[in-house]
Amino acid sequence: MPDxxxxxxxxxxxxxxxxxxILGTEFHRGRAVLLADPPHTHGVxxxxxxxxxxxxxxxxxxxxxPEEPRLGVLYELLDMQRVDRISxxxxxxxxxxxxxxxxxxxxGANHPEREVFDMFGVEFEGHPDLRRILMPEDYxxxxxxxxxxxxxxxxxxxxxxxxxxxxxx
Amino acid sequence: MSLTEEYRRRESSITFxxxxxxxxxxxxxxxxNIGPHHPATHGVLRLLATxxxxxxxxxxxxxxxxxxxIEKTAEDKSYWKVIPVVERMDYVSYYFNAxxxxxxxxxxxxxxxxxxxxxxxxxxxxxxxxxSHLVWxxxxxxxxxALSVFFWCFRERERVLDxxxxxxxxxxxxxxxxxxxxxxxxxRGFAEKVREFCKEMPTRADQYADLLxxxxxxxxxxxxTGTVDEQTLLDLGVTGPLLRAAGNPWDLRKAHPYSSxxxxxxxxxxxxxxxxxxxxxxxxxxxYESVKIIEQALDGLPEGPHITTDRKVALPPRHELATSMEAxxxxxxxxxxxxxxxxxxxYYPIESPRGELGCFVRAxxxxxxxxxxxxxxxxxxxxxxxxxxxxxxxxxxxASLAMLDPILGGIDR
Amino acid sequence: xxxxxQPLSDLRVRQLQARDMLRGDLSxxxxxxxxxxRVLLTTVEKAVAWGRGNSIxxxxxxxxxxxxxxxxxxxxxxxxxxxxxxxLRATPRQADLIILSGRVSIKMAPVIRRLYDQMLEPKWAISxxxxxxxxxxxxxxxxxxxxxxxxxDVHVPGxxxxxxxxxxxILRLRDKIQGHRREGWRERYDAVGTEEVLPQADGDSAxxxxxxxxxxAGA
Numbered sequence: 001m002p003d004x005x006x007x008x009x010x011x012x013x014x015x016x017x018x019x020x021x022i023l024g025t026e027f028h029r030g031r032a033v034l035l036a037d038p039p040h041t042h043g044v045x046x047x048x049x050x051x052x053x054x055x056x057x058x059x060x061x062x063x064x065x066p067e068e069p070r071l072g073v074l075y076e077l078l079d080m081q082r083v084d085r086i087s088x089x090x091x092x093x094x095x096x097x098x099x100x101x102x103x104x105x106x107x108g109a110n111h112p113e114r115e116v117f118d119m120f121g122v123e124f125e126g127h128p129d130l131r132r133i134l135m136p137e138d139y140x141x142x143x144x145x146x147x148x149x150x151x152x153x154x155x156x157x158x159x160x161x162x163x164x165x166x167x168x169x
Numbered sequence: 170m171s172l173t174e175e176y177r178r179r180e181s182s183i184t185f186x187x188x189x190x191x192x193x194x195x196x197x198x199x200x201x202n203i204g205p206h207h208p209a210t211h212g213v214l215r216l217l218a219t220x221x222x223x224x225x226x227x228x229x230x231x232x233x234x235x236x237x238x239i240e241k242t243a244e245d246k247s248y249w250k251v252i253p254v255v256e257r258m259d260y261v262s263y264y265f266n267a268x269x270x271x272x273x274x275x276x277x278x279x280x281x282x283x284x285x286x287x288x289x290x291x292x293x294x295x296x297x298x299x300x301s302h303l304v305w306x307x308x309x310x311x312x313x314x315a316l317s318v319f320f321w322c323f324r325e326r327e328r329v330l331d332x333x334x335x336x337x338x339x340x341x342x343x344x345x346x347x348x349x350x351x352x353x354x355x356x357r358g359f360a361e362k363v364r365e366f367c368k369e370m371p372t373r374a375d376q377y378a379d380l381l382x383x384x385x386x387x388x389x390x391x392x393x394t395g396t397v398d399e400q401t402l403l404d405l406g407v408t409g410p411l412l413r414a415a416g417n418p419w420d421l422r423k424a425h426p427y428s429s430x431x432x433x434x435x436x437x438x439x440x441x442x443x444x445x446x447x448x449x450x451x452x453x454x455x456x457y458e459s460v461k462i463i464e465q466a467l468d469g470l471p472e473g474p475h476i477t478t479d480r481k482v483a484l485p486p487r488h489e490l491a492t493s494m495e496a497x498x499x500x501x502x503x504x505x506x507x508x509x510x511x512x513x514x515x516y517y518p519i520e521s522p523r524g525e526l527g528c529f530v531r532a533x534x535x536x537x538x539x540x541x542x543x544x545x546x547x548x549x550x551x552x553x554x555x556x557x558x559x560x561x562x563x564x565x566x567x568a569s570l571a572m573l574d575p576i577l578g579g580i581d582r
Numbered sequence: 583x584x585x586x587x588q589p590l591s592d593l594r595v596r597q598l599q600a601r602d603m604l605r606g607d608l609s610x611x612x613x614x615x616x617x618x619x620r621v622l623l624t625t626v627e628k629a630v631a632w633g634r635g636n637s638i639x640x641x642x643x644x645x646x647x648x649x650x651x652x653x654x655x656x657x658x659x660x661x662x663x664x665x666x667x668x669x670l671r672a673t674p675r676q677a678d679l680i681i682l683s684g685r686v687s688i689k690m691a692p693v694i695r696r697l698y699d700q701m702l703e704p705k706w707a708i709s710x711x712x713x714x715x716x717x718x719x720x721x722x723x724x725x726x727x728x729x730x731x732x733x734x735d736v737h738v739p740g741x742x743x744x745x746x747x748x749x750x751x752i753l754r755l756r757d758k759i760q761g762h763r764r765e766g767w768r769e770r771y772d773a774v775g776t777e778e779v780l781p782q783a784d785g786d787s788a789x790x791x792x793x794x795x796x797x798x799a800g801a
Contacts, residue, residue, distance in 0.1 A: 028513045029276050056406050057518065058527055058544035076516055076527070076544070080417075083424050087516065108406030108549050115548075119240075134233040134581055135724075136689045137179075143723055144241055146539075151238075151723030156716065205693055208642055208672035212649070213690060234690040235646050237713075238724035245722075254719055260647035304650065323657030341647060341742055578646050581687070 007032040010051075010086070018043045026089075033087045041090040042100040045075060049105055053077035053086055056102070059112035061120040065146035069093040071120050075102070092122060094145075101127040119144035180217060198226060203566075205234045211308060211570070212577030214551075218558075218566065225558050225566050230551055236581040243541040247507030248274055248348060251538060255528075256342045258543055259579035261304050264290075264297040265521040267346040269528035269543065272427065272517035274348045277510050277532050280482055285473040286350030287429040292363070292466040293336070293345055294428075295459040299370065300329040301522040302452050302459075306377065309449075309571030313390055318377055325373055328366055335359050348508075349483040350476030360467050367460050367467075374456045381449075391446040395557040395569035398443060405556075406549035409524025410451045411573065415443035421520035433465045445572040452574075455522075482508045507536040516544075523547050523574055545579035628761065634678075634704065635759035636666040638752075641677035643697070645684025648711035651742040652683045660745035662752065674700040679755070681748075682728050685713035691726045698732050706759070708751055709734045712741045 004027045011034055015022045021040035026033040036044045058076040069091040077086050092099055101124040102109045113124045114133040121142040124130060132139060141148055180200055204215040213234035219227040239258050243251045255270045256263040268290060275282060282290075307322030330340040336355050337343040345351055381387045399415040412419055420437045422430045438454035440447030476483045484503055485496040502508075510532035518527035524546025531540040550573055557573070558566045602608050603616055640662075644652055655662045656670065671677040674697045686694060698707065707728075712718035714728040715737040728734055735758060738751035 026514075029279065029515060031276075031515060033514070055403060057525060058516070058529065058542075060529060060542045060544070062514075062529075062531055062540045062542075074529070076529075080419055080424075085516075085518075106406065107401075107404045108552050111548060111552055132233075134236040136233070143238065146244075148241075149723070150241060150245055150721075152721035152725075153717050153727060155721075205690065206643060206697055213645055213693075234687060234693070235685060236687045236689065236724050237646075237685050237720050238722040239720065241724075242720050242722050257647055257719060261650060308653070320658055323654060324659065327654070327657070327659045340744065341651065 003027075004032075007034070007086075010034070010048075014044055014047060017047055031085070031087065033089050036088050036090045038090045038092050038099045041073075041075075041088065042102065044088060045077075045102055046105060048077055048086065048088070052079045052081060053084070055080055056106040056109060057085070059102070059109050059116065061116040061122060061144070063120060063144065063146045064091065071097050071122050071145075073099055073116060073122055094121070097122045098125055099123075100125050103127060118142070121145070197221070205231075208312075211575055212580075214570075214575065214577055214580075216566075216570075218563070220563065223562050225561055225563060228555055228558050228566070230554060232551070232577065232580050234581065235577050237578075239582045240541050240543070244538060247536045248510065248538060249503070249507050251541060252347065253342060253344050255541065255543065256344065257578065258582055259521065259523070259526070259545060259547070259576050260341070261576055262297050262301045262521050262523070262526075263342050264293050264346055265519060265526050266528075266543065267344070268294060268428070269517055269519050269521075269526050270530065270541065271346050271348045272519065273515045273528040273530040274510060274532075274538075276515040276517055277513050277530060278348070278482060278508075280349055280477050280479050282350055282428070283474045283477060284429065284471045285354075286475050286477075288466050288470050289351050289355060289475060290346055290428050291430060291433070292463055292470075293333075293351075295462045295466070296329055296332060296363075298459045298522045299456050300326055302456050303329070305452060305522070305574045309574070310381070312567055312571040313387065315381065315384075315387065318380060321373070321377065325370070332359070332363060332366060335362060347476060347483070349479065350474070352476070354475040360470075363463060363467060367464050370460050371457055374453065378453060388446070390564065390568050391449055391572070392444060393442075394445050394561060394565040395572065396442060396444040397553060397556050401556055402443075402553060405552045407524065407553045409520070409522070409546050409550065410448055410455065411524070411550055411553060413437065414440035414447035414451045416441060421518060421525060425518075427517075427519060432469065433462050435459075435462050435465075445568050448572040452522075509534060509536050510538070518544070521546055523576065523579070524550060526579075543579070543582060545582065547575045547577075547579045551575050551580055631760045635756040638667055638678045638706070638756070638759075639669055639671045639676060640667055640679045640681055641674055641697070641701070642670045642672050643680055643683065645682070645686065645690070646713070648683035648713070648742040651745055651748065652681055652710065655745045655748055660749055662749065665749075665752070665756070667752070674698075675702060677701055678704065679706050679708065681708045681710050682714045682734075683710040683742075685711075685718065685720065686726050686728055687724050688726055691731050694728075695731050704759075706735045706755055707732060708736045708738060708748075708755060710738045710740075710748055710751070711743060712739055715739060 007025050007027055011022045011025045018040050021037050021044050022034055023037055024035040026035065055078040056075065057078045060074055062072040062074060064070055064072055071094055072089055072091045075088040077088065090099055099122060101113055103113065111133060113127055114130060116122050117124060117130050118132040118134050119142055131137065135143065198219050198221050201218045201220055203218055205213040215231040215234065217229040217231060218225050239254055243254050246254060252267050252270060256266050258266050303322040303326045307319040310318040333343055334340050336359055337345040337353065397415065399417050402412050402415055408419060416439060418437050418439045423437060435458045438451045438458065440451050480496065480499040485499055489496040490500055512532055512534045514531045516527055516529045518525050526546055527544035529542040529544065530538050533539040554569065554573055557569045599616060603613065608616060654660060680698060680701065682694065709715045709728045713720065713725065716727055717725055718741060736751045736755045738748055740747050
């Protein structure tokens with residue numbers, strides 16, 4: 001991981017190159033996170049990629065409910081030559097969940113972005129095939145949001161055995 | 170909507186690039202649906218293959234048939250209880266799932282894992298790696314048609330499961346790796362049994378190689394099929410034996426050692442061409458290396474506690490509960506509410522038998538995680554199937570799928 | 583159908599008897615007793631059920647972790663081939679038994695139902711593991727208990743069930759096919775009266791958990 005000063009330097013460099021792209025940095029337990037502005041995330045990732053972080057290890061979403069902006073998309077980047085990891089976090093609000101896709105830079109972002117769309121509802125502009133990947137195609141709702149109910153069947157005891165699925169006739 | 174319209178709508182996203190395949194050959198493309206129930210798929214994977222004659226032109230994997238909402242369930246349970254939930258994700262390498270999660274939580278908590286616990290973790294992780302490769306070996310050779318290898322590999326697998334049962338009481342999904350260490354120290358006699366196993370395993374692996382390596386059918390089916398170059402694999406986010414077969418020696422155990430892997434001396438098998446035969450050889454060679462690691466772990470097993478002594482995270486030993494009031498209170502708090510993790514996010518990557526398995530945990534200060542995401546290697550590796558099977562035969566598709574080693578539990582989570 | 587196995591010590595005696603029978607040397611009642619000992623009389627249904635139960639072809643159907651344990655019962659140590667489950671068929675048209683091994687997600691449920699419908703009568707289903715019998719470890723939006731969409735004959739609990747546990751479930755299914763009425767656990771352990779709803783005085787209650795002596799527990 002770049003240490004705290006390395007992270008600040010990287011953030012400064014990126015802010016100078018693309019003004020307004022870095023909203024902040026976090027450095028917690030050895031993990032460096034750059035908070036990026038959603039419209040400029042693609043540019044930030046492109047510059048990091050040319051700097052050496054050429055491997056996209058993970059692309060996933062987090063729901064920061066109830067803090068706004070609510071939906072976060074995290075990019076975990078890996079530099080294989082220097083064995084260095086850096087993360088980029090872009091937070092989008094739930095009423096306008098749009099962010100640019102990175103499938104043009106990394107082809108392997110195809111399925112992870114579809115998963116983030118499926119589970120959180122973040123739309124990736126420019127994605128070749130944005131459909132649900134894990135849930136059935138006609139499912140409504142985005143399951144991994146914090147306000148989506150966990151669902152499930154009620155636990156069967158003998159007193160409520162009859163009202164529930166029980167015997168299939 | 171009628172059935173055909175529905176069907177056309179679903180396959181409208183498949184590219185229909187009809188290249189002429191040769192003189193007098195047919196140019197008509199057929200969409201063949203393979204799965205989700207098919208004798209050759211590893212788990213419930215559905216493939217929409219666009220084929221021209223016997224040649225596969227395009228493929229579209231459709232997943233989600235084992236989606237279990239593991240990550241959503243994990244948000245509902247305290248950290249201790251998330252471990253069995255997360256273990257069932259990649260169901261052949263369960264120690265690795267637990268290790269990734271526990272590693273992430275330990276990073277967030279900032280606690281140290283005692284050296285004995287680290288060595289025990291490495292021991293069990295490498296046993297699990299051998300077991301995962303045995304399962305892969307058996308089932309993939311079953312797809313190719315070599316039935317004896319299936320029986321032999323599962324016979325060895327039973328021995329590994331006996332060892333797991335010896336140390337933790339369960340054959341699969343053992344909850345052995347806990348936050349802060351391991352759940353229990355190894356019993357008496359375990360080390361001898363593991364040494365016996367380690368003495369025999371290389372001979373057995375030699376037997377598998379004898380059976381397969383000079384077999385003309387295996388060579389014809391695996392050699393020069395499913396070749397993908399290294400840069401495509403890196404763009405797709407592929408790690409693990411697939412990347413190593415293409416020539417890139419990236420292994421997190423060596424590059425970024427965790428849990429005292431740097432104390433052990435082992436090699437990384439790397440392939441040259443990146444075809445299916447190289448993938449098979451890489452995984453087969455990894456079995457020998459894992460045996461070496463296990464022997465070194467047993468030889469150098471340090472004394473000490475098997476779990477962290479921080480009572481706020483790990484349960485106190487039972488005998489203390491009778492004498493110490495603090496131990497009783499800690500036990501009570503840990504069992505009812507669980508330990509609280511200070512707010513933060515952590516991403517902990519490890520090297521699972523399929524590639525980089527990373528666990529992202531976001532903690533918000535309470536006793537339940539706010540987000541658990543497992544970066545599963547098979548999820549990214551599956552995208553490599555598309556370039557692998559393009560312009561190959563259907564039989565090569567089956568062989569490539571077998572050599573890819575997808576575990577649908579990890580893909581779908 | 584009960585088949586009595588003759589003890590091996592009678593082997594010499596039986597050999598001499600067989601030799602006498604073939605020569606025609608046995609007297610009338612000896613011949614009658616000889617025939618009685620060696621001929622099975624049964625009904626056609628029982629004979630057919632005996633045959634069916636001893637040669638079930640399971641469908642190769644694995645979903646998740648339980649599938650790995652199902653593969654181990656095909657493997658040498660716990661071997662179902664010795665019970666007649668010699669071949670695992672990949673096509674539902676040729677299979678008798680579907681073992682739902684693993685968690686059934688909502689995307690997979692219609693597929694399984696289609697497979698079950700494609701199987702030919704007589705067909706049986708075993709729900710292996712906790713996830714398909716009840717919801718198992720994951721009680722959430724993504725799973726469906728198998729009872730909701732298809733009839734199941736035997737539920738095997740466990741997560742995953744040991745191969746021996748699955749074999750026990752399969753053998754109970756075989757007993758069910760062959761018509762052996764296995765007594766339910768309430769009779770075996772004399773556990774009547776411990777239910778949450780106790781039997782009413784008139785013996786005619788709407789609760790299905792109350793068993794009168796002599797009922798089987800549906801096993």
